[in-house]
Amino acid sequence: MKILITHELFPPDVVGGGETLTYKIAKELINRGFEVKVLTSGNPRIRFYENIPTTRIPVNRYLMNLSFPLIKKHSKDVDLIHTSSGNMCLPSYLAAKANKKPVCCYIHHIFGRNWVYVRGFLLGKVFQAAERYFLTRDYDAIIFQNDLSLRIGLEMGIKKEKVFMVHPGIDWKEYDMSIEKKRQVLFVGSLSMDESLAKIKGLDYFIEAARLIPDVKFLVVGDVKKLRVDAPKNVVFMRAKGKEELKRIYNESLVFCKPSLAEGFSLSLLEAMASGCAIVSTIDIGQKGMLVKPGNAKELAEGIKYYLDNPEIAKRDGKENKKMAKRFTWKRFIDDLIKIYEYITSK
Secondary structure, eight states: OEEEEEEEOOSSSSSHHHHHHHHHHHHHHHHTTTEEEEEESSSTOEEEEEEEEEEEEEEEEGGGGHHHHHHHTTTTOOEEOOOOSTTTTHHHHHHHHHHHHOOOEEOOOOOTTTHHHHHHHHHHHHHHHHHHHHHHOOOOOOOOSHHHHHHHHHTTTGGGGEEHHHHHHOOOOGGOOOOOOEEEEEOOTTOOOHHHHHTTEEEEEEHHHHHHHHHHHEEEOOOOOOOOOOOOSTTEOOSSSSSSHHHHHHHEEEEEEOOSSOOSOOHHHHHHHHTOOEEEEEEEOSSSEEEOOTTHHHHHHHHHHHHHHHHHHHHHHHHHHHHHTTTTTTHEEEEHHHHHHHHOOOO
């Protein structure tokens, strides 16, 4: 099967988990014998990333909504277009229809009503309307990664009969370390995080929860300068110097908190599970822990405090999460994707 993957950024250009996951999809499909090419923004001199052929358009990724002619050109000889929520899904959809090719849209992020909170009322309404228009087109498949994102999608009008659910994998052995847990609460976010992304990740609610438990260290691995000023003294911001240090931080943290208002999947949540953390989260991927409503700092604090006051229960639930993480294999993930591809290309 020949597949064109369209994503507005692709390694070595990375701003978040979407790029990492798209790379993993392309790499694993090629390993399975699929013929894959990637259309993205960036330096056109980069023709390959590892063994993955790429065509890169030298424009800002936010202008990739104008990439219809190139997507149409590059999709003429493929069996399927795999696109993502963002600035390339609409032109990919239009190119698929023009060339009569099936197209699936992978939801890496979906904000819905949260756009108003992130961008303000007027601009937020514009972004909300644009997202709704982009994602409610007649794709052959819409792929979600967790129930919260699915609820947001169904609320905006995505057809339930076109929806599929998949869960990415993890190399869980990399996170399996024997480190004594510390009485600290961990938040992990993108190192390129800006203020608007920090809002959708719920970092301000994490900070408010920290105010309610002032005697405990709340650790933020990321860099959000505009929020540092308002953070209490028990909130510590840091950058992990590398992947090994990040793994150590996961493994030494008793509680991991995921307070997102919306989330594509949350690889950090899966990494925390593999590291044996107790979980307090607004996102449910089947973990053992406290599930709380988005946008509620008090509920976050209550869930965190329960685990801090009951460390043996936290460690027990962390062990359960470590076991659960082993089920999230890359093989199962790619198998599920291939089943979706086979279904929509056989229609």
